Amino acid sequence: MTQSPLFPGAADALLFDLGRVVLDIDFSKVVACWAGHAGREVAQLAGRFSWRDEFYQRHEKGEISDAEFFAALRKLLGIELSDAQFLEGWNKIFVGEMPGVAPLLARAAKRLPLYAFSNTNSAHVDHFSPRYADVLGHFREIFLSSSIGLRKPDAKAYDHVVQAIGVPASRIVFFDDLAENIAGAQARGLIGVHVTSHDDVAAALVALGI
Template sequence: MPVSRVEALLFDLGGVVFEFDFERAIQHWARYSALPLREVRERFGHDEPYRQLERGEITAAAYFDGLRRNLELMASDAQIGEGWNGIFGAEISETLDAVAHARKHYPCYAFSNTNAEHQRAWNAAYPRIAATFDRVFVSSEIGMRKPEAAAFAHIAKAIGVAPGNILFFDDLVENVVGAVAAGLQAVQVRSPADVQGALARLDSR
């Protein structure tokens, strides 16, 4: 929990504000693959091309070309994209409600490791995101990803708050560890209750 004064809140999106599951994409792509489902699942991962896409260093078309080769897909970009953008699930309304309440007292920002294709998809699927956060930082726009220290430093400078006075929420432990190493305070989110509890403890201080 926070040990210094909190001046701003920073939230991950996927796994915190909305649900997503890459198994949906894998199941979709397997229909177009010469490989069995098990091997499609084993070959797909958050590899260097995936990270390059999330930093905005390559285009979706270039990334899809790599997927086509790696997963042995007989599929067009549109067919690959249908699976790529089919990963999104339900909005986590309890978290968004908690953020909306917290925003009465703190500026609230979001930071997502994502790409332009996914950004368009979740902007359309979850209109409350734009209405709830003061600003959304996207890795493919700033050219840096969590848990890179430079990414957290960039956001701290952009919002004008010292890293130590930012409270960060993320579902992935590596991002929480990276944020703490970069000087932020951080909470790992396993459920909306983790967000609600942390914000309630802030209110009681």
């Protein structure tokens, strides 16, 4: 669902989040793997994990290493897994491409430059980059929080990406599955499309005349 008017010719560039927009993710698979290794209940570990955790966010900004993040997880979750076991579970979050998105990106790329902007970490980047190279190949550039040191929905993150793309924010349509990220983008002048399924992407492209 779009929160800003879209019309043919409204955009000079399209900017896509990756998780739940281009790549399908399932955190339950992460926790299930860790619980299996630790001999714990899935619900117990899931209740302790927090996306707002300081170490999680610092990992996504490239401020701490995978090893430091996993050390923080040992304390947070109260389990003694090896780095390899943590990494195994951590990468199980990726379960494939979002259904129907690849042909939409292929179509859009013939008309406008496509970019991606993801809050992610080095371990995930190393994992998903080769496995999903085909669909990711539609993007001229992929901005990663762990590389640029900035995360959505921080204003500086959007400003950095807009400057790098080189067109006015008002001419960039941004697709993301999180309402807070859409709000952050709109506050910096981008056109936001809240994605709940590939139908939202398809509808936006049609509205743009693509």
